[in-house]
Each structure stands twice: as C-alpha cells, then as structure tokens.
Amino acid sequence: MATEEHVFHPVDALSRTANTTLQTTVAGAILAGVQNTLRKQNVGASGILTRSGHVIATFAGVGALYQFTRDSAANLRGKEDTYNEAIGGFFGGSVLGLFARRLPIVFGAGASMSVVMAAFAYTKGFKGYKKGVATEEDEVERKERLKRQRRRPIQEIIDELGEGRGVYAPGWEERRRDRLMKKYGVDVGPYQQTD
Numbered sequence: 001m002a003t004e005e006h007v008f009h010p011v012d013a014l015s016r017t018a019n020t021t022l023q024t025t026v027a028g029a030i031l032a033g034v035q036n037t038l039r040k041q042n043v044g045a046s047g048i049l050t051r052s053g054h055v056i057a058t059f060a061g062v063g064a065l066y067q068f069t070r071d072s073a074a075n076l077r078g079k080e081d082t083y084n085e086a087i088g089g090f091f092g093g094s095v096l097g098l099f100a101r102r103l104p105i106v107f108g109a110g111a112s113m114s115v116v117m118a119a120f121a122y123t124k125g126f127k128g129y130k131k132g133v134a135t136e137e138d139e140v141e142r143k144e145r146l147k148r149q150r151r152r153p154i155q156e157i158i159d160e161l162g163e164g165r166g167v168y169a170p171g172w173e174e175r176r177r178d179r180l181m182k183k184y185g186v187d188v189g190p191y192q193q194t195d
Contacts, residue, residue: 008078013071020067021060028059058095066092066117082122089117 032052036043043051070088074080093113097106158169180186 008074008080010075011071013068013075016071017064017068021064024063025056025060028056031059032056054099058099061095062092065095066113082118085121086114086118089114092117 029048032048032055035052035055036045036047039047039051049056066088068088069091070084073087074084077084090110090113092110094106094110096113097109100106154167154169157167161167163169163172177188180188
C-alpha cells in the first residue's frame with residue numbers, strides 16, 4: 001500500500017518566534033507576579049521586575065530559542081518531524097541550565113527538555129502514536145466507535161450487579177409489583193411515567 005508523502009511548506013521562523021516569545025514572556029510575567037505576591041516582605045508592584053525579572057527573562061529566552069531553532073531546523077531539513085522538536089527542545093532547555101553557570105547542567109537541561117519535547121511530538125501530545133491511522137476523526141464518531149467496542153449486554157451487567165441503581169431488566173416493574181404484593185400486601189398499581 002503506497003503511503004502519501006506529506007509536502008513540507010516552509011514556515012516564517014521570525015514571526016512564529018516573536019509570537020511564541022510574547023506568549024512565554026506573558027506566562028513568565030504571570031508567574032513572577034504570583035511569586036511577588038507570595039513574598040513575606042512587601043516589595044510593591046515593581047518587585048515583579050526587580051525581584052523576579054529573571055523568571056520573565058528565562059521564560060522569554062526558552063520560548064524564543066526553542067521556537068526559532070525548531071522552525072529553522074524544519075526549514076533547513078525540509079521536514080516536519082520529531083527531530084525538529086528535539087533540536088528546539090535542546091536549545092530551549094539549555095537556557096534553563098545557564099543560571100547554574102556549569103556546562104554539564106546546561107547540556108543536561110537541554111537534553112532533558114529535548115527528550116520531553118520529542119516524546120510529546122512523537123506521541124501526538126501523549127495520546128499515542130498510530131502510524132497510518134487517520135488522526136482527523138470526528139470526536140463524536142470516535143466516542144461512538146469506542147462505545148460500540150466496549151458495550152456489554154444488559155443481561156451480563158444485571159447478572160454481575162443485580163437490578164437497581166438505574167440498571168433494570170425488561171419486566172422489572174411487574175416483578176417489583178409482585179414482590180411488594182407478596183411481601184407487604186401493597187398493590188402499587190401500574191407504573192406511570194411522568195414528564
């Protein structure tokens with residue numbers, strides 16, 4: 001069976017890098033603001049930049065370096081695959097190790113983020129990798145298919161759990177009526193469904 005090759009379209013690395021840098025800078029600023037509010041001493045609003053500015057810079061640097069190297073690698077290689085995520089993850093993660101000022105920590109942080117990002121891309125967001133299976137399945141159709149695969153007969157459920165708690169076999173109302181009549185002598189009448 002011949003598989004259709006995906007045609008690569010080059011991406012604009014600079015605009016995507018600017019967008020990602022903006023997003024990660026905002027995330028860093030939010031985290032810096034939370035850190036600022038949790039400090040024991042009152043440093044004021046300027047503490048977001050003076051005391052926690054390194055957090056904002058780290059987030060911005062990781063986002064910028066990751067996205068730029070990822071897109072540059074994709075454009076240079078002419079492919080959109082897991083290796084691009086690994087390359088971008090290595091350079092983005094190495095920013096995290098810069099504050100330790102030790103080369104092994106820089107390489108370790110880069111390698112760690114590289115592995116995580118490559119695994120995330122390879123498994124399509126930790127949902128599982130299925131080669132050759134269409135990933136654009138409608139969510140309702142997918143849930144219906146899964147429901148049909150796992151559906152059990154009602155009699156099997158009743159045999160295991162018994163009747164009640166929302167699980168009733170056909171003719172349950174008549175059996176219930178007979179049980180109440182025999183045990184308590186009360187005729188509850190036929191079941192009438194209310195709207």
